Amino acid sequence: MIYxxxxxxxxxxxxxxxxxxxxxxxxxxxxxxxxxxxxGIRFRHLAAPGQMASDLxxxxxxxxxxxxxxxxxxxxxxxxxxxxxxxxxxxxxxxxQAKLGASNGGxxxxxxxxxxxxxxxxxxxDKFIRSGSHRCALVVGAxxxxxxxxxxxxxxxxxxxxxxxAVVLExxxxxxxxxxxxxxxxxHSGILCVPGMVSAGxxxxxxxxxxxxxxxxxxxxxxxxxxxxxxxQQADAGxxxxxxxxxxxxxxxxxxxxxxxxxxxxxxxxxxxxxxxNTSAASVPLALDLGVRDGRICHGQRLLLQGVxxxxxxxxxxxxx
Numbered sequence: 678m679i680y681x682x683x684x685x686x687x688x689x690x691x692x693x694x695x696x697x698x699x700x701x702x703x704x705x706x707x708x709x710x711x712x713x714x715x716x717g718i719r720f721r722h723l724a725a726p727g728q729m730a731s732d733l734x735x736x737x738x739x740x741x742x743x744x745x746x747x748x749x750x751x752x753x754x755x756x757x758x759x760x761x762x763x764x765x766x767x768x769x770x771x772x773x774q775a776k777l778g779a780s781n782g783g784x785x786x787x788x789x790x791x792x793x794x795x796x797x798x799x800x801x802x803d804k805f806i807r808s809g810s811h812r813c814a815l816v817v818g819a820x821x822x823x824x825x826x827x828x829x830x831x832x833x834x835x836x837x838x839x840x841x842x843a844v845v846l847e848x849x850x851x852x853x854x855x856x857x858x859x860x861x862x863x864x865h866s867g868i869l870c871v872p873g874m875v876s877a878g879x880x881x882x883x884x885x886x887x888x889x890x891x892x893x894x895x896x897x898x899x900x901x902x903x904x905x906x907x908x909x910q911q912a913d914a915g916x917x918x919x920x921x922x923x924x925x926x927x928x929x930x931x932x933x934x935x936x937x938x939x940x941x942x943x944x945x946x947x948x949x950x951x952x953x954x955n956t957s958a959a960s961v962p963l964a965l966d967l968g969v970r971d972g973r974i975c976h977g978q979r980l981l982l983q984g985v986x987x988x989x990x991x992x993x994x995x996x997x998x
Contacts, residue, residue, distance in 0.1 A: 683845065685743070689737040695721055717930070719952070721956075722839055730762055735777065744969075749778050753813055754815070755784070755817070757818075791869070795958050796991075811848075813845065861989065865989040898934040919941070920978035925983065979997055
């Protein structure tokens with residue numbers, strides 16, 4: 678029997694932290710108290726002009742490969758979860774493959790499920806490895822959401838940041854990824870979207886992120902609770918077996934409501950949203966890597982990773998780390 682196991686993690690946050698007060702100084706009509714009370718966010722990182730998703734992904738990928746003790750030539754599958762790719766094509770994954778020097782003919786493609794992107798990508802990579810077709814996958818979430826924000830809309834621009842997180846997933850004879858689940862319901866696409874596109878060389882529609890915050894909150898709490906129960910049932914495990922819940926880092930209130938629904942103490946919920954805001958597909962692997970590097974997340978622990986985002990999409994993975 679072939680299983681997949683996470684053998685290395687890495688992350689990258691561009692530039693210096695941008696505080697809530699820094700946003701006020703830049704002209705955003707808000708305050709530190711308003712943002713912290715409603716979201717728990719204190720800082721976010723913003724990519725420099727010309728810094729692309731593949732550049733952030735490269736740094737996170739290098740750190741994950743180093744942690745796993747794996748050379749780029751060993752990677753035979755690269756999946757980049759992103760909603761802010763470098764170009765329409767080629768894929769950000771193909772660009773990352775070239776930058777890493779991993780051009781050995783392995784597969785490389787992007788996956789778009791917005792803030793659920795990493796949960797989706799991990800589930801897909803796990804199935805590739807379990808099938809026996811691939812042995813070593815690099816799974817990355819990388820975003821430059823600052824490029825699609827309307828900086829006059831304080832209800833959205835204060836929430837998001839840029840960053841990347843990555844894991845190396847390798848074939849193993851011992852279970853690592855125990856269960857995965859991914860879902861979507863396109864009927865709710867309007868509550869979180871970027872309703873614009875490029876056509877005939879011009880932007881048509883609205884090119885900025887738009888969100889109905891209350892509707893997103895209600896949907897997210899329900900979806901995250903349901904998908905957590907689903908993967909626990911798949912693995913015949915209880916919530917009390919989980920050492921760390923690592924949810925999508927969107928809003929501390931969503932994290933608190935999800936923990937309450939699972940009857941889980943906030944002491945077991947990994948929270949990094951205060952440090953980097955909502956980095957969409959990057960938020961879960963970013964949080965995972967930060968926890969590994971500060972020593973709180975250790976090998977032998979059981980992790981419940983989960984995401985929810987525009988589409989509407991949601992997903993989770995139960996992992997023995």
